[in-house]
Amino acid sequence: VKKASLKDIALKAGVSITLVSYVLNNQKQDRISKVTAEKIRKAARQLNYRPNQAAKSLKTNKTNTIGLIVADISNPFFSCLAKIIEDEANKKNYTVIFGSSHEDADRFAKLLDTFISRQVDGMIIAPPQGSEKHIRDLQKQKLPFVMVDRYFPDVVADYVILDNKNAARTATQHLVDAGRKRIGIISYKTGLQHLNDRTLGYKQALKESGITFKKEWLAQIDIANKKEEIERSLDAFLKLAEPVDALFFTSNTIATLAVKYLNSLSIRVPRDLSLVCFDETEALDLFYAPLTYIRQPLDQIGENAINILMKKMEKPSRPLQLQLKEELIIRKSV
Amino acid sequence: VKKASLKDIALKAGVSITLVSYVLNNQKQDRISKVTAEKIRKAARQLNYRPNQAAKSLKTNKTNTIGLIVADISNPFFSCLAKIIEDEANKKNYTVIFGSSHEDADRFAKLLDTFISRQVDGMIIAPPQGSEKHIRDLQKQKLPFVMVDRYFPDVVADYVILDNKNAARTATQHLVDAGRKRIGIISYKTGLQHLNDRTLGYKQALKESGITFKKEWLAQIDIANKKEEIERSLDAFLKLAEPVDALFFTSNTIATLAVKYLNSLSIRVPRDLSLVCFDETEALDLFYAPLTYIRQPLDQIGENAINILMKKMEKPSRPLQLQLKEELIIRKSV
DNA sequence: CTGAAAGCGCTTACAG
DNA sequence: CTGAAAGCGCTTACAG
Numbered sequence: 001v002k003k004a005s006l007k008d009i010a011l012k013a014g015v016s017i018t019l020v021s022y023v024l025n026n027q028k029q030d031r032i033s034k035v036t037a038e039k040i041r042k043a044a045r046q047l048n049y050r051p052n053q054a055a056k057s058l059k060t061n062k063t064n065t066i067g068l069i070v071a072d073i074s075n076p077f078f079s080c081l082a083k084i085i086e087d088e089a090n091k092k093n094y095t096v097i098f099g100s101s102h103e104d105a106d107r108f109a110k111l112l113d114t115f116i117s118r119q120v121d122g123m124i125i126a127p128p129q130g131s132e133k134h135i136r137d138l139q140k141q142k143l144p145f146v147m148v149d150r151y152f153p154d155v156v157a158d159y160v161i162l163d164n165k166n167a168a169r170t171a172t173q174h175l176v177d178a179g180r181k182r183i184g185i186i187s188y189k190t191g192l193q194h195l196n197d198r199t200l201g202y203k204q205a206l207k208e209s210g211i212t213f214k215k216e217w218l219a220q221i222d223i224a225n226k227k228e229e230i231e232r233s234l235d236a237f238l239k240l241a242e243p244v245d246a247l248f249f250t251s252n253t254i255a256t257l258a259v260k261y262l263n264s265l266s267i268r269v270p271r272d273l274s275l276v277c278f279d280e281t282e283a284l285d286l287f288y289a290p291l292t293y294i295r296q297p298l299d300q301i302g303e304n305a306i307n308i309l310m311k312k313m314e315k316p317s318r319p320l321q322l323q324l325k326e327e328l329i330i331r332k333s334v
Numbered sequence: 335v336k337k338a339s340l341k342d343i344a345l346k347a348g349v350s351i352t353l354v355s356y357v358l359n360n361q362k363q364d365r366i367s368k369v370t371a372e373k374i375r376k377a378a379r380q381l382n383y384r385p386n387q388a389a390k391s392l393k394t395n396k397t398n399t400i401g402l403i404v405a406d407i408s409n410p411f412f413s414c415l416a417k418i419i420e421d422e423a424n425k426k427n428y429t430v431i432f433g434s435s436h437e438d439a440d441r442f443a444k445l446l447d448t449f450i451s452r453q454v455d456g457m458i459i460a461p462p463q464g465s466e467k468h469i470r471d472l473q474k475q476k477l478p479f480v481m482v483d484r485y486f487p488d489v490v491a492d493y494v495i496l497d498n499k500n501a502a503r504t505a506t507q508h509l510v511d512a513g514r515k516r517i518g519i520i521s522y523k524t525g526l527q528h529l530n531d532r533t534l535g536y537k538q539a540l541k542e543s544g545i546t547f548k549k550e551w552l553a554q555i556d557i558a559n560k561k562e563e564i565e566r567s568l569d570a571f572l573k574l575a576e577p578v579d580a581l582f583f584t585s586n587t588i589a590t591l592a593v594k595y596l597n598s599l600s601i602r603v604p605r606d607l608s609l610v611c612f613d614e615t616e617a618l619d620l621f622y623a624p625l626t627y628i629r630q631p632l633d634q635i636g637e638n639a640i641n642i643l644m645k646k647m648e649k650p651s652r653p654l655q656l657q658l659k660e661e662l663i664i665r666k667s668v
Numbered sequence: 669c670t671g672a673a674a675g676c677g678c679t680t681a682c683a684g
Numbered sequence: 685c686t687g688a689a690a691g692c693g694c695t696t697a698c699a700g
Contacts, residue, residue, distance in 0.1 A: 003678090005677055005678080006677065006678065006679095007677075007678095015686080015687085016687040016688075017678085017679095017687085017688095018679085018680080018686075018687055018688080018689095019685090019686065019687075021678070021679060021680085022608065022680095023426060025679085027679095027680095031685055031686090032685065032686085033685060036685080036686085048475075050447065050450045050451045051451050051678080052392070052451070052453060052676085052677050052678070053388075053451045053452045053453060053675090054387075054389075054391035054392045054397065054452075054453055054676085054677080054678090055388075055392050055676070055677035055678040055679090055692090056677080056678055056679080056680090057388035057692090058386070058388045058389050058392055058676090058677080058678070058691095058692045058693065058694085059609050059677080059678050059679050059680090059691080059692050059699090060678085060679070060692085061692075063388065065431075065452075072417065073407075073413055073417050073420060073510070074410070074413045074414045074416070074417035075413075076408070076410065078411070079408045079413035079416075080408045081406055082407050082408070082413075083406065083407050083408035083434060086349075086407060086432070086433065086434060087434075092434070095431055095433070095448055095452065096431065096432065096433075097399075097429055097431045097432075098430065098431075098432060099419060099420065099424070099429070099430075100417060100421075108454070108467065113384065114429055114680090116384045117384045117385050117386070117387045118388075118399075118429065119386060119387060119388055123522075150697095171537035175629045211589050229396045256616065256619070256620075259620060260619070260620065263620065282590065282615065282617035284619060284620060285594070285617050285621060286593060286594065286597065286618060286620055286621040287592070287620040287621075287624075289690065313637050321484075322673095337692080339692095339693055340693065340694065340695095341693080341694095349670080349671085350670065350671040350672075351671085351672095351693090351694085351695095352670075352671055352672080352673095352695085352696080353669090353670065353671075354696070355696085356695095356696095357697060359695085361695095361696095362669095363669090365669055366669065367669060367670095369671085370669080384692080385693090386692090386693050386694070386695080387692035388694090389676090389694040389695090390693080390694055390695080391676090391690070391694090392675095392676045392677065392678085392693080392694070393675080393676050393693080393695050393696090394676085394694085394695070395676075481695085500692090529678085547689050
């Protein structure tokens with residue numbers, strides 16, 4: 001079945017295409033007779049008209065589409081963010097197309113290309129490690145975009161992220177306040193600055209509390225081999241001459257794997273070991289000592305990202321960089 | 335900055351637009367001279383050319399886009415499905431646009447309209463309760479689509495779902511096999527057939543085992559008020575003259591809430607109560623008795639949905655209806 | 669091996 | 685209050 005076009009409606013209503021376009025877009029309302037307008041609307045209804053967005057875009061150079069690139073849509077952090085972004089975008093009459101980079105810079109670049117071809121009006125992106133170049137290319141194209149969750153220290157661009165350093169500092173300080181003296185940290189071995197900021201915040205907290213950081217307290221694990229490396233680091237932490245008495249996990253994935261292992265070792269939390277982690281995860285809700293964790297204000301990240309993007313699409317402006325505050329959710333693991 | 339068009343490339347390379355189009359689309363390769371082709375490719379590269387998908391679509395009536403409508407992208411079930419669909423679609427050079435219906439038929443209808451306007455080539459949808467009418471309208475439009483997770487008994491259309499009745503039967507049978515005699519079930523009060531099929535499967539299993547179903551074993555809760563109603567049903571189950579000795583939860587959300595409550599009542603699992611639930615949830619991993627559950631083959635659902643859709647987009651065919659088999663993951667709750 | 673031209677379905681400046 | 689016409693960036697049948 002051929003879809004109805006403006007022409008079909010014009011023919012049926014016995015008016016010009018121009019008029020049909022105006023009426024269906026609610027333009028020039030004051031100078032179109034009510035009768036004609038009603039006639040057009042009726043014809044459109046009868047023909048079950050749906051505007052052809054491709055034609056519209058070609059003419060107006062606007063698609064009312066925003067592209068969203070996350071690391072992995074099946075990760076709750078990103079799927080929750082996607083939901084917020086989708087809801088906000090829909091309210092503003094935008095549609096979202098999405099893609100997962102799988103933390104791979106090449107796939108990321110490909111997604112950027114696809115989205116540009118599709119003439120998205122703007123993008124919200126969580127760039128993977130090593131994609132600075134692509135971000136810079138994107139800037140040259142003058143296509144508005146806002147980064148979320150991540151940033152590159154030496155790329156001046158819009159972003160909305162957590163103040164990761166401060167969040168990690170808060171988490172660590174909480175362990176210090178509970179009287180812990182030997183605080184270990186497990187984080188990823190990565191070039192992503194927002195993750196490394198967490199280690200920096202941890203070190204800062206120790207320093208501020210007069211605790212001398214020892215390098216054997218820091219485990220930087222390979223993400224490709226996380227389970228094994230987490231277990232190995234935990235073993236190492238516990239076998240120290242002076243074993244750690246608290247641990248800070250810089251991601252919920254690390255926390256979940258670590259807690260499972262500690263559980264199997266019958267380590268008592270928080271008696272033997274106090275724990276704090278980054279990000280929520282249902283996985284820890286039914287653990288006997290639910291983990292105290294750093295909560296990221298996902299809704300604020302999403303809303304700010306959309307709002308900044310909308311403003312930039314309206315009219316280019318100097319980069320806005322937002323670092324939001326964490327919330328420490330205190331439960332029973334400290 | 336104005337983006338480069340075929341015309342710009344043609345001008346720069348000193349050839350016709352026709353030739354540029356052929357070369358960049360790798361068409362008629364045998365009758366274009368290597369030299370010209372290379373000249374064109376070089377110009378395209380220099381101008382940083384990206385095809386305008388809107389123009390392409392307008393002309394070819396194909397967008398290489400598929401629409402995905404789920405109930406809620408932040409629900410792990412759907413975000414995992416979305417990931418699979420996105421990956422498969424990308425491989426086949428399709429882009430995915432998505433929307434969440436929030437289980438609301440009106441929002442669902444609006445998303446359908448948007449996607450139709452955007453000329454998607456096909457859709458994968460998880461329709462909400464009460465959307466039969468919209469599905470029928472969609473069929474009239476001849477736009478290929480495949481339903482996932484849900485179906486309507488009296489709508490003949492393509493779908494890929496779990497064989498829910500059989501899955502529930504398996505789950506219930508497992509409890510019977512463990513010697514349980516009074517098996518309760520908590521499910522949603524809903525018009526969605528795939529959920530009601532789970533209750534049917536439960537009843538069938540009881541019947542097959544010679545156990546007479548009692549209506550006080552069935553709790554149908556209101557999704558809007560689930561926490562309270564789950565707790566109330568559990569109280570009721572336990573206060574029966576002959577309390578239930580096993581429970582079947584027809585969703586992971588129900589299971590998580592129920593287990594939290596049972597935990598607070600110090601009910602011992604599986605000693606006092608054996609539990610089985612539908613769908614995985616990390617939330618139960620660290621519970622002392624991880625729940626035995628029905629696993630849906632998400633990857634198969636996603637892959638089949640895409641494959642069926644691709645075939646239908648190629649050429650219309652009679653509806654294909656796939657009911658996939660569950661997997662019972664046995665853990666410690668029975 | 670190459671190119672001129674029509675047309676996809678819209679929007680909108682312009683003329684009346 | 686209404687309409688004819690140009691043009692957005694492509695594809696492709698046709699002619700040479």
